[in-house]
Amino acid sequence: MNVFLWSVHGSWTSAFVSGRHRYLVAAPAGAPAGGWPPSVVEVTPEQAAAAPVDVVLLQRPDELADAARAWLDRVPGRDVPAVYLEHSTPPHPTDARHPAACRADLTLVHVTHFNRLFWDTGSTPVRVVEHGVVDPGHRFSGELARAAVAINEPGRRGRAVGADLLPELGRDVPLDLFGIDTGRDLPQPELHAEMARRRVYLHPYRWTSLGLSLIEAMHLGMPVVALGTTEVPDAVPAAAGVVSNRLDVLREGLRRLARDPVLAREMGEAGRRHALARFGLGRFLRDWDQVLTEAAR
Secondary structure, eight states: OOEEEEOOOOHHHHHHHSSEEEEEEETHHHHHHHHHTTTTEEEEEHHHHHHHOSSSEEHHIIIEEEEEEHHHHSOBBTTOOOOEEEEOOOOOOOTTTTTTOTTEEEEHHHHHHHHHHBBBTSSSSSEOOOOOOOOOOOOOOEEEEEEEEEEESHHHGGGGGGGGGHHHHSSSOOOOEEEETTTBBHHHHHHHHHHHHHEEEEEEOOOSSSSHHHHHHHHTTEEEEOOTTTTTTHHHHHHGGGSOOOOHHHHHHHHHHHHHHHHHHHHHHHHHHHHHHHHHHHHHHHHHHHHHHHOOO
């Protein structure tokens, strides 16, 4: 099957293109090569317009409205089967109408059940395909009694990602912040190596979808301390760490894990087992195979 898409979220796309299909990834003329696996073919608008496409994966409103037509010279849902993937929580918890709402010609896929519940999608057919990640391996050493935090652009994103909570949560255990505009923007292999040296992973996000960094931390074998918001309470089992909306409980969880490396390793191993079973690449690709096959019929 030929699947056309834009690379919107790098880690998610890396997992998606690990499947058995041929992936035509939009690459504007002059853009540097993406370093993709052999399953990926980067295409320009001219090449895309002439390419056989079995299904188009849309991930942003402009792709649904204009970009897909401009690139493919085909209307999604009418001239080519289309799936709209929504990565994010809605901007409003109860009254956000999705841009792909009431579209019988599309399939709308959410990455969490929380997102499905909170977005207003009208009569559009809806599915949930939970995240899957390429397993970085059990790399946890926890040699540093510190907490790793991964947030891209914390200054811009502010309260949504819990950036304002870091001074309070870091009063007892030093926090090392990684991500874009943090001073520690590392390539993914280096990021994983550095995270795994820390004793615990802190996830302070208030209102975002389930972060891939959280799932990757569990794959690495790190114990987790996280706000109990959006999908987190369902995604992180009690054996894998501490989940709460009480700052005192979160701070105590950080302190306890920082001073007890044995407990940290035990919780991290429980989290890794859970992550491999629920967010493993095999399950993720099987679920997407079903969605793409049904959409292309």
